[in-house]
Amino acid sequence: MHMRPQHPPVNTAASMKGFPSVVALRRAFLLTGVAAAMACGRGAPPASSTAVVTAPAAPLKSAAEIRDLDIAWFTARAERDPTGALDLARLGALYLARGRETGDPRDAELAEQVARRSLGNRASHNAGASFVLQSALLTQHRFAEALRLAVAARDAEPENQTARAAVGEIQMELGQYDSARVSFTGLRVTLGDLAVAPRRARWAEIQGQPDQARMFLKAALATAQRQPALPAEQLAWYWLRVGDVELRTGHPVAADSAYRAGLAVHRNDYRLLSARAHSALVQQRWRDAIAYGEQAIGVTLDPATLGILSDAATALGDTVKAAEYARVLDVVVLQQPGAYHRAWSLFLLDHDRHVAVVSRKIREELRTRRDVYAYDLLAWSLHKQGRHREAATAMAQALREGTRDAQLFYHAGEIERALGHDDAARTHLARALAVNPYFHPTQPARARAALAALKPGATTVAVARGETTP
Numbered sequence: 001m002h003m004r005p006q007h008p009p010v011n012t013a014a015s016m017k018g019f020p021s022v023v024a025l026r027r028a029f030l031l032t033g034v035a036a037a038m039a040c041g042r043g044a045p046p047a048s049s050t051a052v053v054t055a056p057a058a059p060l061k062s063a064a065e066i067r068d069l070d071i072a073w074f075t076a077r078a079e080r081d082p083t084g085a086l087d088l089a090r091l092g093a094l095y096l097a098r099g100r101e102t103g104d105p106r107d108a109e110l111a112e113q114v115a116r117r118s119l120g121n122r123a124s125h126n127a128g129a130s131f132v133l134q135s136a137l138l139t140q141h142r143f144a145e146a147l148r149l150a151v152a153a154r155d156a157e158p159e160n161q162t163a164r165a166a167v168g169e170i171q172m173e174l175g176q177y178d179s180a181r182v183s184f185t186g187l188r189v190t191l192g193d194l195a196v197a198p199r200r201a202r203w204a205e206i207q208g209q210p211d212q213a214r215m216f217l218k219a220a221l222a223t224a225q226r227q228p229a230l231p232a233e234q235l236a237w238y239w240l241r242v243g244d245v246e247l248r249t250g251h252p253v254a255a256d257s258a259y260r261a262g263l264a265v266h267r268n269d270y271r272l273l274s275a276r277a278h279s280a281l282v283q284q285r286w287r288d289a290i291a292y293g294e295q296a297i298g299v300t301l302d303p304a305t306l307g308i309l310s311d312a313a314t315a316l317g318d319t320v321k322a323a324e325y326a327r328v329l330d331v332v333v334l335q336q337p338g339a340y341h342r343a344w345s346l347f348l349l350d351h352d353r354h355v356a357v358v359s360r361k362i363r364e365e366l367r368t369r370r371d372v373y374a375y376d377l378l379a380w381s382l383h384k385q386g387r388h389r390e391a392a393t394a395m396a397q398a399l400r401e402g403t404r405d406a407q408l409f410y411h412a413g414e415i416e417r418a419l420g421h422d423d424a425a426r427t428h429l430a431r432a433l434a435v436n437p438y439f440h441p442t443q444p445a446r447a448r449a450a451l452a453a454l455k456p457g458a459t460t461v462a463v464a465r466g467e468t469t470p
Helices: 022-039 063-080 086-102 106-121 127-139 143-156 161-173 177-185 197-206 210-225 232-248 252-265 270-282 286-299 303-315 319-334 342-350 355-366 372-384 388-398 406-418 422-435 443-453 458-464
Strands: none
Touching: 063 086, 086 106, 086 127, 086 232, 086 270, 106 127, 127 143, 127 161, 143 161, 161 177, 161 197, 177 197, 197 210, 197 232, 210 232, 232 252, 232 270, 252 270, 270 286, 270 303, 286 303, 303 319, 303 342, 319 342, 342 355, 342 372, 355 372, 372 388, 372 406, 388 406, 406 422, 406 443, 422 443
């Protein structure tokens, strides 16, 4: 399973510090008006009266409704003061928060626009707007632009550990691993730092250290749980990251527990619902996968979730429904002007759909983004086209950092098997199953069948039994 985007969410609670929500302001205005009226004798009950004046209770607002009111509030303030900077930066953070909850890419574009306006009004001492702009560019996968901003922010504050970690994160995304190694090696932070720990965990995963990644994420989650002002969707994100690491390392029960905890604090979070659907799928709990997946797409029509639903329906023998989900995924994905999300690309390649189109998109992305997962997708697309030698060359690049991801090992094993390299195929396929026997709904079974068909060597047997490190 390929990793989700890992950059921590912009802390809207921190960025909005000092500004109450619109609901709180309206409540304050109401109470102030009542007090003033009573002080000057208008509407005040007689001294002998026991009557109590009460305002009708306003219906409770959801967090999403409050956020939308805040967006309207700061939009109005920015219109009244077009030369200001702070309100625009806070508005950008709110757009990013809404985009994370809904999956709507337009919010990242809006966040970029207002952040640029903020920086245009005040270029210096405006770190908040710069960080919002970086996050908006990352969300849009415009990594080269984001890196330029991040490097400038780091150089302006060399001791700012968050700025250093942000540079390292983008260097990872671009596949600039030697530079990222320098960025992360010099970090001096506490274990549970909310802005740094998730980035440090991502680096640990890439470097084949999943236990260290788990440690960083759990420490960050513990810190997040102690922050009462942290928005629920942001706390849910930390639960999502913990669950994803557990699932990638072959612990689906622990992953499900983390996903449930995230949904307990942020109900109907489509990211967590989709993650639960994926977890159910790889455990071959087909009906659960459909139940969670349909809840997720009821919130946001995410193509990756449509792929999960299609696979689950296929497993249940409902080929009509499976084809329907796949057709909708095709419509959504093929209309995308830029690079495809990697989960979408994997689904299409695994099912031999639009292989030439996906391969072209992968090569376009590789012009700037040369991380291990880009090369894995390139290798898998070449393998699907029967170009196995080229696929093996690309796969070597995907494995170069020692990343312990069962999906990578499985792809490497299938490519080596296609080339007739039985020893290498056995080693990679055994590693995939040793790292995570739940990496895919059907491919682990194929890996076992392939191993059974190949005469096992001593190394392969030892790896499969866990007697040596994959």
